[in-house]
Amino acid sequence: MGFLGDTQAYLGSFITWLISTLIVRYFIKSLVRKGQIELPPGPMALPIIGHLHRLGPIPHQAFQALAEKYGPVMQVQLGSVLSIVVSSADTAREFLKIQEHAFAWRSQSKAVKYLT
Numbered sequence: 001m002g003f004l005g006d007t008q009a010y011l012g013s014f015i016t017w018l019i020s021t022l023i024v025r026y027f028i029k030s031l032v033r034k035g036q037i038e039l040p041p042g043p044m045a046l047p048i049i050g051h052l053h054r055l056g057p058i059p060h061q062a063f064q065a066l067a068e069k070y071g072p073v074m075q076v077q078l079g080s081v082l083s084i085v086v087s088s089a090d091t092a093r094e095f096l097k098i099q100e101h102a103f104a105w106r107s108q109s110k111a112v113k114y115l116t
Helices: 003-034 059-070 089-098 110-115
Strands: 073-078 081-086
Touching (some): 059 073, 059 081, 081 089
Antiparallel strands (some): 073 081
16 A cells, blocks of 8 residues: 555544544433433533643643633533532532432542552
8 A cells, every 4th residue: 555545544544533423422412402411511622632721731720710610510521531520618518428429439440450
């Protein structure tokens, strides 16, 4: 294969990835609209990096600015991980004491499983 063949292969892979990403995002947004998934408000995220571009050199100040705009509970996408940020002490107390059973799960990474 020459340069043109490699370019066509990469272009085909990229188009496949783009179409599948758009389809998955469409289905997730349709579930959110139907009320099956309720997420807190948050800014629009970029496709791959999410909200990492908004954090800057001092992340806690960036989170404070986002909390002033979107409220004490907001969603932030850090890379490909969707995170919920709680910036109010009262709301954090409710999350940690009253609703503990609903938020007690934590996904385990393969590195943690391997090391333990």
